[in-house]
Amino acid sequence: MDARFTVDVKHTLGEPRVLVSRRAMLHNAGVVRRHLAPGVRLCAMLKADAYGHGAAAAADTLCNFCVGDGGDPPADAVAVASVDEALGLPDLPVPVLIVRPLENAFIGRQRLRIEEAVRHGWVLTVCSQAAADDVARIAQGTGRRANVQVLVDTGLARGGASPAELADLLARIDARPSLRLWGLWTHFASADLPDSPFMAEQAARFRAATDAVASARGNRITRHAAASAGLFLHQGVQFDMVRPGLSLLGIDPSGRPSTSRPLRPALKWVAPLIGIQTVPAGGTVGYGRTWAAGRSTRVGLLPVGYADGYPRSFSNGASVLLHNRPAAVVGRVSMDLTTIDLTDHPDAHVGEEVTLLDDNPLSPVSVYRLAEWANTIPYEILSRIGPRVKRVPVDPEDAECADAAEGDDEGAEASDEAEFG
Numbered sequence: 001m002d003a004r005f006t007v008d009v010k011h012t013l014g015e016p017r018v019l020v021s022r023r024a025m026l027h028n029a030g031v032v033r034r035h036l037a038p039g040v041r042l043c044a045m046l047k048a049d050a051y052g053h054g055a056a057a058a059a060d061t062l063c064n065f066c067v068g069d070g071g072d073p074p075a076d077a078v079a080v081a082s083v084d085e086a087l088g089l090p091d092l093p094v095p096v097l098i099v100r101p102l103e104n105a106f107i108g109r110q111r112l113r114i115e116e117a118v119r120h121g122w123v124l125t126v127c128s129q130a131a132a133d134d135v136a137r138i139a140q141g142t143g144r145r146a147n148v149q150v151l152v153d154t155g156l157a158r159g160g161a162s163p164a165e166l167a168d169l170l171a172r173i174d175a176r177p178s179l180r181l182w183g184l185w186t187h188f189a190s191a192d193l194p195d196s197p198f199m200a201e202q203a204a205r206f207r208a209a210t211d212a213v214a215s216a217r218g219n220r221i222t223r224h225a226a227a228s229a230g231l232f233l234h235q236g237v238q239f240d241m242v243r244p245g246l247s248l249l250g251i252d253p254s255g256r257p258s259t260s261r262p263l264r265p266a267l268k269w270v271a272p273l274i275g276i277q278t279v280p281a282g283g284t285v286g287y288g289r290t291w292a293a294g295r296s297t298r299v300g301l302l303p304v305g306y307a308d309g310y311p312r313s314f315s316n317g318a319s320v321l322l323h324n325r326p327a328a329v330v331g332r333v334s335m336d337l338t339t340i341d342l343t344d345h346p347d348a349h350v351g352e353e354v355t356l357l358d359d360n361p362l363s364p365v366s367v368y369r370l371a372e373w374a375n376t377i378p379y380e381i382l383s384r385i386g387p388r389v390k391r392v393p394v395d396p397e398d399a400e401c402a403d404a405a406e407g408d409d410e411g412a413e414a415s416d417e418a419e420f421g
């Protein structure tokens with residue numbers, strides 16, 4: 001295992017930190033795998049630093065550790081949004097996909113990024129003939145073939161080639177010896193609605209646009225469409241590969257925990273109490289004096305604020321957990337600090353760790369609850385946890401077959417397979 005990921009938990013004691021459980025991620029990957037039709041591959045979507053969890057450690061976990069006894073690591077591929085995000089990953093024994101459509105190849109330093117991606121063999125998304133031409137030119141300069149995949153717009157209207165444009169674009173790609181068509185993909189607009197007729201419509205459009213190409217090229221191209229909601233809530237949309245993100249991190253795409261899919265949130269956000277002060281009856285706390293003590297109140301100080309992604313809308317509205325009991329946020333959440341009411345925690349003392357976001361999905365400070373308080377979705381709560389908060393991967397030593405994935409030979413074998421034949 002890469003030494004970078006064996007952070008000693010104790011080294012971050014006394015600081016705000018995000019504890020990320022590898023074991024939970026592997027458990028979730030097992031749950032996802034059980035929902036896949038035979039032969040369907042799993043591409044772990046790790047954009048935005050794996051939704052705030054730390055993409056490098058998440059990728060290491062999902063590509064180098066096993067679920068349960070023996071078996072293979074769960075991820076057959078990894079996806080990120082941009083080349084810069086891919087550069088932040090460790091070397092992985094699986095294909096790396098970049099989903100942001102590539103344009104502007106010759107503006108600024110884009111060309112260097114694309115060269116880098118081609119050198120690494122990463123799969124670039126192109127949606128236009130101009131983009132395909134640009135990648136072909138850049139690839140030629142590097143002396144390597146570039147792997148490309150085409151995003152087909154089936155109704156999300158967030159980039160992509162239209163089905164009508166697809167044939168010409170594929171012909172253009174085929175005509176360029178420095179390009180290799182790796183895959184075809186689309187993205188759904190309403191996968192989180194179990195009965196959405198538009199979902200079926202999009203899947204049908206994707207099939208209509210790609211069936212002929214897929215049967216002509218067999219397993220040499222990979223078709224993929226479904227993210228977490230698609231694979232859990234819909235039939236017949238898995239194609240060759242799925243791209244879950246949220247569910248691997250243990251959050252149910254329905255927006256609430258599900259008993260039929262027992263996912264385990266992988267992230268717990270904690271911070272130490274750095275101060276306790278008594279505010280006399282009638283005194284106020286924080287900017288704008290939005291909270292006044294009705295009685296003499298012990299107020300605790302936490303070194304976390306909206307700059308860390310703890311939303312300002314939590315002012316006088318959210319709670320944290322201390323000794324498994326809630327403590328209310330009082331006054332305004334400021335950029336670096338948050339204040340909580342410790343009246344019901346007479347035993348609280350400075351240095352103790354408070355839970356801002358719990359890894360128990362039923363906790364009063366679960367990510368689902370925080371999302372409700374902030375009037376948003378778990379994705380936004382997680383991906384906004386700021387860079388000041390240390391990410392600490394925990395329980396690496398528990399991952400069952402860490403040693404098996406370590407040998408150089410096995411790594412080499414895995415990268416041969418990574419092309420999927």
Ligand SMILES: *Cc1c(COP(=O)(O)O)cnc(C)c1O
Pocket residue numbers: 045047099187226227228229243244245246247253
């Ligand atoms: C974010 C994203 C995913 C993963 O979605 P989840 O809902 O987190 O599973 C898959 N594909 C694309 C293109 C995405 O942008």
